[in-house]
Amino acid sequence: MKKVLIVTYYWPPAGGPGVQRWLKFAKYLPGYGIDPVIYVPGNPHYPLRDETLLAEIPSGIKVLKKDIFEPYAFAEFFSKKDTQSISSGIIPKEQKQGFIQKLMLYIRGNFFIPDARKFWIKPSVKYLSAYLQENQIDTIITTGPPHSMHLIGLRLKEKLAVNWIADFRDPWTQIGYHDKLKLTESSQKKHEQLEKEVLQKADTIITTSFTTQKEFRKKTATPVEVITNGYDVEQVKRLPMDEKxxxxxxxxxxxxxxxxxxxxxxxxxxxxxxxxxxxxxxxxxxxxxxxxxxxxxxxxxxxxxxxxxxxxxxxxxxxxxxxxxxxxxxxxxxxxxxxxxxxxxxxxxxxxxxxxxxxxxxxxxxxxxxxxxxxxxxxxxxxxxxxxxxxxxxxxxxGELKSFPIGLQQYSRKALTGKLAQQIRNF
Structure with a gap:
């Protein structure tokens, strides 16, 4: 069975949609002959937590953890509410921002490039370089945001010449909140340069949307494929329909x-x-x-x-x-x-x-x-x-309100994992 290393920041008990994508890929990849090894922070700062997702981690899967230094703990000293909001992407309009919010946005955008998880890059590259060689793993996948995960992939690619798939759940410099980070001209250029390096040096780029695929194809000759998010067949207790x-x-x-x-x-x-x-x-x-x-x-x-x-x-x-x-x-x-x-x-x-x-x-x-x-x-x-x-x-x-869907199977997590497995087998 072929092994692949997946570098992700979000993993249970993280809450929110970001964790679902690779939790489900990890669930179904073994069925396609691929054994995923997951690499995550040991002490992450998750703005949302969902302890129930711990039960969904596939049995027997190898999860590697290494502690991460994140500046959010210091930021919370000034404003825990603002720190959680900004780390979640909730940024108020310019005229509604207080001094602390403006300062935090400026620091976040200009001192932590590409993001506040940048301090995990160097120790992760050192740790994973040894692990990949010792375990003869020649294929890695990085998923972002946070896009510092892609810089781990970039450094491993340069150091070990591994096969590298970069998965973009959201764009980088074209994401909706990017222009709200109060970037200086030099910081904007740094973001653009790092994005360019990732797009050009990865072996394959995966996006979750057709528009991002088109945008990236203008920036790189690297193959760019679309594998959307999807649904899983999940049995949950049905509540009565709302009376309202x-x-x-x-x-x-x-x-x-x-x-x-x-x-x-x-x-x-x-x-x-x-x-x-x-x-x-x-x-x-x-x-x-x-x-x-x-x-x-x-x-x-x-x-x-x-x-x-x-x-x-x-x-x-x-x-x-x-x-x-x-x-x-x-x-x-x-x-x-x-x-x-x-x-x-x-x-x-x-x-x-x-x-x-x-x-x-x-x-x-x-x-x-x-x-x-x-x-x-x-x-x-x-x-x-x-x-x-x-x-x-x-x-x-x-009493006749309902949906009449067609063609949903193509968006099942299992079918989408089949598309991912094909990209991995291309190496």
Whole structure:
């Protein structure tokens, strides 16, 4: 059985979507004749934790750990809340930032390149160089963000000439929050230079979106393949369907994801339709940015809002399947059209219709349309959003609201692992 070393920062008990991708690949790779060895930090700073995911680590898998130094512990001395928010990617608008937030963003962007996990690179290269040679492993995979994982791969490639696959779950210099890091000109050039080195020296690049694939193909002659995130067949106890006409967003709702026309459309429906006003509930589960809450309040629909903090993965699946409608939102920007949220794939197998809102040309629109699992709208399309909500509400009243998906198998974690295994076997 061929061995492959996987370098990842996120691993149980980390919570959030970042951990799911490689946890599931590790689960299914042995079925394709590949034995994964996982390398993770021994003492990581995870902004979200989900202890239930520890039970999902495949039995018998080799997990290597080495401690990491991260500056977040010092940053928390000044503001634990701001540290957790920034490390999660929740960055308030410029005019809403206090002095401490601005300072932390400046330090994060200019002193920790490519990110605050940079101090793990050197000791990891030393440790893994010996391990790879002693165990005759000639293929490695790095997954980011954090993109410092790719610099571990880069150094091992230069030192040992190993086969190297670089997996980008999100872009690097084109990720939505990159321009909010208050970068100096020299820091921006450093990010761009490191990204260029990784893209040119890896043997294969994997992205999770079609847009990122196109962007990277303009920057490198290295093969760039798309392996999206996906869904796993997971048995969870079904909760009763919500009695309310619930519209649920499950996961962090960052400040930039604020579809004000959705809140206005809901407000109008509440004003115009007495039954809708009685039945409707907006459920936001996970961290929510203050600008989002302010917009909801401004639209006058806060009395229909139910807030709940971060929940475990299994509870998230339960809430998805018991909601009447599922809400998926991406930032309205050119830089985010290639982001396909991991929860989309959980949504499409939940049997619940999806209301998605995002930028023009968003990759997630293609998947929603091809799988017949919901409707995608631009931020500006208040009239269309309102019509969709009313149509689904009328089906809810009749007891006929559900999803009718097609072609989902291609997005199963097992099928996607088959695509990854083929890339590994190419060496």
């Amino acid at each position: 006409f619930s519209l649920s967003h499950i996961g962090s709702l960052l400040s930039g994801r604020n579809p004000e026309n959705l809140w206005r459309a809901i407000s109008e429906l509440i004003s115009e339709n007495e039954n809708f006003a009685k039945d409707f509930q907006l459920k936001l589960i996970g961290a929510v940015g203050e600008p989002v809450l302010e917009s909801i309040q401004k639209a006058g629909i806060e009395e229909h809002l139910a807030l709940k903090d971060y929940v475990s993965h299994s509870e998230a699946l339960q809430l998805q399947r018991s909601s009447q409608l599922l809400l998926l939102i991406e930032i309205d920007s050119e830089e985010t059209k290639g982001i396909i949220p991991g929860k989309l794939f959980e949504y499409i197998v939940s049997d619940r219709p999806i209301l998605a809102i995002g930028p023009q040309g968003a990759d997630m629109e293609k998947i929603i349309r091809e799988t017949n699992t919901g409707s995608f709208h631009l931020y500006s399309q208040k009239k269309e959003i309102k019509a969709f909500l009313l149509e689904k509400y009328e089906l809810f009243q009749k």
